[in-house]
Amino acid sequence: AHEFSTSGRNATGGVGVIPDIPGVETPTVDICLVSLSYTHPGQQDLVNTYIGLPLDAKDWNSRFLMHGGGAWYAGGESSILTPVLLGYASSSTDGGHGINASTTDWGLTSDGHTNWPALRDFSSLAISEAAVLGKMATRLYYGSGAEYSYWHGCSTGGRQGHAMAQDHPELFDGIVAGAPAISWDKFAPAGLWGPVLAQILDTQPPQCVVDAFTKAAVEECDGLDGVTDGIIAFPGRCNFKASSIIGQTINCIDPNGNVTITKDMAELISGLWEGPRSAEGQSLWYGFHHDSSLASMIGTSCSSTKNCTIAPFSVAKDWVNTFVARNPEFSIEGLTRQEYDRLFRQSVDRYTSLIGTSNTDLSKMKHAGTKMLAWHGMADQLVPTNGTIDYYERVTKLDADVADYYRLFLAPGVTHCGFGPGFDPAETVFDTMRAWVENGTVPDRLEGVAVAVGNSSATRTGNLCPYPQVFTYNEGDVNDAASFTCA
Template sequence: MVRKHALISAIVGLSTSTGVLARSYNGQAACTAAAISQPSLFGAEIQSLTVEEVRNRTVPSNGNAFPSNLTVSYCGVNISYTHTGWNDLINVEVWLPLDTWNGRFQGTGGGGWQMSSGAPALASAVDEGYSAARTDGGHPDATASVASASNWALLSPGNINFPLLQDFAAVALSDMAILGKSITKSYYGQKPEYSYWTGCSTGGRQGMMLAQRYPDLYDGILAKAPAINWDSFVVTEYWPQLVMNTLGAYPPPCEIEAFTQAAVAACDELDGLKDGVISDANACAFDPYSIVGKSFSCNGTDESIFTREGAAVVEAAWVGPVDASGKKEWYGLNKDASLAGIANTVVAAANFSARGAPFAISAEYIKYFLTRDPALDLRNITGEDFFRLLQHSRNQFSSIIGTADPDLSLFKSHGGKIITWHGLADELIFPNGTEDYYKRVMAQVADVQDFYRIFEAPGVGHCSGGAGPQPRDDLKALVEWVENGVAPDTLPVVNTTLNGAEPGPGEELPRRKICAWPKKQRYNGGDPLVADSFDCV
């Protein structure tokens, strides 16, 4: 049942626990627009505030990130506002548990060009007792182009919409925290005891941007597979496509996948256990050219031969962009990562001709932000063009959206904590870029492991998926660190299936642990289904 209350519109002047316990608050307001104070936001005008009480709403699952249907009851508050002179309109949604608040606030992140992960992220937070918020950053996710920047990137031909880019990159994230915590205080009669951020991919980048630029807004940040180094990695995602175009060859997806499987077969047991996972990616020296001329099968039937062109494309994806002088400009993917994202090809139904299929975010970034030409045929980009565009991206956009500032000293002095985990089989964001950033933080800030730890998850894809066991209870580990001072040396990971199938009655899923960098997971010879059979070395 939903009871919707009156709309209030106003222009506002410019101004400036340890356990998870469900409890009532003496100052808790009614879930009505009249009872909740309108927030103020410096530099912005509140356009509207609506309130509705929602009971027993079932929110469907959303893939591996939010795998369960949840039924939640909450007070929903929606705020629309604009930054004076920016001509934007941003919507923030806050969900407040009706009677199970744990005293904490949670900001939730998005993915791709999306600023939020929608209702599943809010429901997951509310189900755990958090008040939670999300933002659309000024491009509402009710549109069909939610995963695209094409409807907002350019103000006019050749002119980037810098206000909305700033909103997407950073500004709307700060706004959401300020508004979300203000609404939380107004409803419960007291401010949150602790504030946490959770997100993966773009959501991970958002978390790191908050730590870098707004260090006092969150006590704990869970930044998974973060899309940091944006100005470098998004351009790099196009590199295998450029190699295809240069060669005039477009290997079929089954050949590319066969190269990946050959690499896994060659390097799987380097950790002492045959499990379809490459645990030590840096130790895998498999050369794709070593199997050129050998046969493989597509779909288990048609036999084909590994080609030199296929090996060149795979090598490009694994090594990353190397310029004419031999300088390596960014990283590549690990050898057990699927290459279907950045080295994909398709065959035209009309004439059966093959062509490259670039990853959409990379293609849009090059078209709309780097060249400002939506009609650009990416196949005409030369190697010289590529490295010029990469440098242009770094020059113009690193300060806006690069999210790679290693100076986290203010976040550290605030007492904040960060946990990052990154799947080593991530198919879209290069894990070595995350490690590179961490090393730069270590060079800038003393005693980094006292407040910031990264974990590498063997066999895990982008945010989820892959052959490896999936991280679990990462937010609980962060809360324990922030509120009780217990720093995590490992994070639990759990297989999603048992020998490829759902577990039966009484059967438990295999469990392992991943290690705080620089340590790596190493099999010690015990039962591979038990976490104690793996050490951190």
């Protein structure tokens, strides 16, 4: 038995916030912690699973909850703490590798081939097994099973949630999947597009220049929704061209100096907004909305305004080096567009079925009675929002009644897994899911919280809309939720 306490909301950034829910002060609770280590015969893997149970049955709310991971972190002991402190039984898994292990530590065999069992563990197998083990331990410990079982994750956790919905929906009554990094086979290599294109164009603009493009786009497109609040609510209407600010001079502080925007700089930014394209001009994956920060996709470090280097997005670099090139020392230096195309297609060809997590057949989930709420910030700077929209639309084509069990909410102005100037639903989405599962309250709206217009110390709320409805300003006080509607 151990005693833990925690409070507040985790805002670690990076790919995948491990969210506290619902973001309130939590008490100190005695916990029964069970640790299991096991291997799959013949696979030479080692998976660690952690199960947490409120020590006293009176502290258990008769429910089971798992938290998702982030980036290459499948989960671990720390992931069970917040659920248990809130009264849930919980479990988590390291997915077969520790939090500090690099992908080359576990992703390749000694002879340089893909370690398929290890990748399968991380992708979904260890997750489903942790759910089975956690629910089994819950039943054994309390003498009865959980009345309701939930998944709550974002980014990698959102992908894990979709994996459970696609393959093991019977394990959960409700799944919350934020900013899901699904289509991982495409999303991951797409993260190298910025540095590759910068190299092809031979331009490495300092971050102040990159930010200037984003700022100019927001200034032009902010008011298209009728409200000037730093949010591009209608990205499809934003026709801002990066080329429109060619020739402007940007006064940079770090590094110090003036930089004149060039045609190549504008082409680089346009390429990130558009998304990676093949040498023949075919779209490979989606780009980012105009108000998304591009710092992670083309993060630069400079000794002067004329001497900058671009660091690749770490998850994309790890993926390509370890699983596509299968060479820890692989570098994109000198990489041609044709070679990038080849790497991209190798990723898709090899890994779609294992970690793509993009199977649109959710009939198992429908028949299991499981509900899923997905949400995605429209200013996400790490996982392109349009990838999630694409998946939802493809599911809808297979089942016109998909909204009965699976709903997607888009959050204008919200960044990866929460925060930003927009209406952030991270603190309300889980309660919304519980109400849907336990009370039959269909989520026609999802409350988000944003900074008030004209008063940065206050907040305003807005009721986000289930896709394809659009969150739209109607008239009245912009800080009043009643001034917005779903159209």
